[in-house]
Amino acid sequence: xxxxxxxxxxxxxxxxxxxxxxxxxxxxxxxxxxxxxxxxxxxxxxxxxxxxxxxxxxxxxxxxxxxxxxxxxxxxxxxxxxxxxxxxxxxxxxxxxxxxxxxxxxxxxxxxxxxxxxxxxxxxxxxxxxxxxxxxxxxxxxxxxxxxxxxxxxxxxxxxxxxxxxxxxxxxxxxxxxxxxxxxxxxxxxxxxxxxxxxxxxxxxxxxxxxxxxxxxxxxxxxxxxxxxxxxxxxxxxxxxxxxxxxxxx
Amino acid sequence: xxxxxxxxxxxxxxxxxxxxxxxxxxxxxxxxxxxxxxxxxxxxxxxxxxxxxxxxxxxxxxxxxxxxxxxxxxxxxxxxxxxxxxxxxxxxxxxxxxxxxxxxxxxxxxxxxxxxxxxxxxxxxxxxxxxxxxxxxxxxxxxxxxxxxxxxxxxxxxxxxxxxxxxxxxxxxxxxxxxxxxxxxxxxxxxxxxxxxxxxxxxxxxxxxxxxxxxxxxxxxxxxxxxxxxxxxxxxxxxxxxxxxxxxxx
Numbered sequence: 001x002x003x004x005x006x007x008x009x010x011x012x013x014x015x016x017x018x019x020x021x022x023x024x025x026x027x028x029x030x031x032x033x034x035x036x037x038x039x040x041x042x043x044x045x046x047x048x049x050x051x052x053x054x055x056x057x058x059x060x061x062x063x064x065x066x067x068x069x070x071x072x073x074x075x076x077x078x079x080x081x082x083x084x085x086x087x088x089x090x091x092x093x094x095x096x097x098x099x100x101x102x103x104x105x106x107x108x109x110x111x112x113x114x115x116x117x118x119x120x121x122x123x124x125x126x127x128x129x130x131x132x133x134x135x136x137x138x139x140x141x142x143x144x145x146x147x148x149x150x151x152x153x154x155x156x157x158x159x160x161x162x163x164x165x166x167x168x169x170x171x172x173x174x175x176x177x178x179x180x181x182x183x184x185x186x187x188x189x190x191x192x193x194x195x196x197x198x199x200x201x202x203x204x205x206x207x208x209x210x211x212x213x214x215x216x217x218x219x220x221x222x223x224x225x226x227x228x229x230x231x232x233x234x235x236x237x238x239x240x241x242x243x244x245x246x247x248x249x250x
Numbered sequence: 251x252x253x254x255x256x257x258x259x260x261x262x263x264x265x266x267x268x269x270x271x272x273x274x275x276x277x278x279x280x281x282x283x284x285x286x287x288x289x290x291x292x293x294x295x296x297x298x299x300x301x302x303x304x305x306x307x308x309x310x311x312x313x314x315x316x317x318x319x320x321x322x323x324x325x326x327x328x329x330x331x332x333x334x335x336x337x338x339x340x341x342x343x344x345x346x347x348x349x350x351x352x353x354x355x356x357x358x359x360x361x362x363x364x365x366x367x368x369x370x371x372x373x374x375x376x377x378x379x380x381x382x383x384x385x386x387x388x389x390x391x392x393x394x395x396x397x398x399x400x401x402x403x404x405x406x407x408x409x410x411x412x413x414x415x416x417x418x419x420x421x422x423x424x425x426x427x428x429x430x431x432x433x434x435x436x437x438x439x440x441x442x443x444x445x446x447x448x449x450x451x452x453x454x455x456x457x458x459x460x461x462x463x464x465x466x467x468x469x470x471x472x473x474x475x476x477x478x479x480x481x482x483x484x485x486x487x488x489x490x491x492x493x494x495x496x497x498x499x500x
Contacts, residue, residue, distance in 0.1 A: 015279065015462040022272035029265065043338035053318075053338075060314045068307065068382050088293035088303075093379070129343070132318050140390070200457045207446075207453040212265040 027137035057135035075151035153236020277387040307385035325401035354493040403486025
């Protein structure tokens with residue numbers, strides 16, 4: 001059985017920070033464009049016209065991605081259902097995870113909801129007509145957020161379990177969420193992530209000409225991490241632990 | 251007739267620099283993975299299996315984008331042919347351009363060729379198995395490069411024409427490329443772009459933990475600008491001028 005390495009896992013999580021930051025900054029170059037999130041305002045013909053442009057873009061993107069095998073990867077959980085099968089053979093190396101159905105830990109509904117809440121804080125309000133570009137960048141940002149959250153939920157939880165199987169085993173058996181949450185919370189690590197993200201957002205925008213590009217307030221991305229990414233990841237860790245398969249226990 | 255504003259145009263071009271830089275840096279987090287550019291190595295089933303994974307991803311992406319109306323925008327020129335029609339009504343405000351068929355200025359073949367040349371300088375050589383992610387980021391980087399090059403080719407050329415219609419009219423009539431190229435070359439502007447890009451690449455990576463993410467040598471992205479983006483844009487400007495429609499002349 002593959003032993004997970006906490007250093008590799010936290011390094012991967014840290015490396016995903018730039019991707020999230022870059023994609024949120026790119027989305028913020030367009031206005032909020034509230035119309036693209038409204039059902040029936042996509043300007044698509046036929047039955048698809050009933051949905052929002054945002055939902056349609058997400059569906060089209062995931063139908064494409066599914067055919068390329070994206071959702072064979074544990075941390076890539078789909079936002080949509082009824083996706084086509086992969087059209088290529090995808091070989092995933094042993095993950096070290098103790099869960100067969102990765103969709104037991106699928107937090108996409110919550111991620112999408114949080115994204116729609118934070119969007120008005122990320123973008124300037126109003127409508128610039130750039131609907132196609134806005135939903136394109138929405139989907140890339142959503143996917144980056146989702147990848148980070150699911151990666152943390154799955155791999156960090158398994159690592160924490162392995163570091164202290166006795167305590168986790170008892171709390172999982174009792175489904176004691178009130179005690180699981182503090183056991184897997186590392187406040188010092190969270191503080192470190194937040195400090196690092198703030199610095200990265202500042203540095204990524206240090207050279208920007210404000211006549212040309214909009215600067216995103218680091219506090220905005222910081223609060224997305226603080227209020228959503230970290231708590232949803234921990235919720236995912238609990239989900240993982242509750243569905244962790246005992247038969248494979250070391 | 252819409253009068254183009256050179257300040258808005260150069261500001262837009264400058265604003266696209268971060269997007270290109272972010273996307274190239276994101277691609278560089280994966281190894282070169284030469285297999286994904288080889289025909290017949292996509293692992294796709296059926297007739298599609300004859301193509302490379304890179305080409306397939308580009309086709310799937312553009313088929314999706316076409317349905318969302320991407321290629322109604324002048325600076326969004328497709329790499330592929332036989333794309334589906336848009337499934338939504340796309341309204342493009344007056345562009346100020348004097349060309350009806352934007353595909354007269356389609357430099358995608360050249361952009362794709364250059365991308366495949368520079369890729370081994372951008373990425374670490376070798377194979378990390380991350381084929382799906384690599385082609386995904388390839389396509390995003392290609393699209394960002396293409397958008398910048400076509401935007402410059404179309405709008406900057408029209409602006410330059412408007413600033414000196416007499417000289418351009420004569421050279422266009424004589425199809426005198428040898429004189430058109432120096433007339434539209436602004437060496438000082440090019441130097442300024444290069445200095446700015448170098449600084450941006452450095453700053454975008456200033457906070458990066460090198461245990462976690464790969465730093466891209468600014469010279470690599472700089473040389474993409476110097477050797478390819480700027481010259482291909484100028485080639486596109488010439489193409490635009492040669493196909494510029496006289497009947498709309500002011």
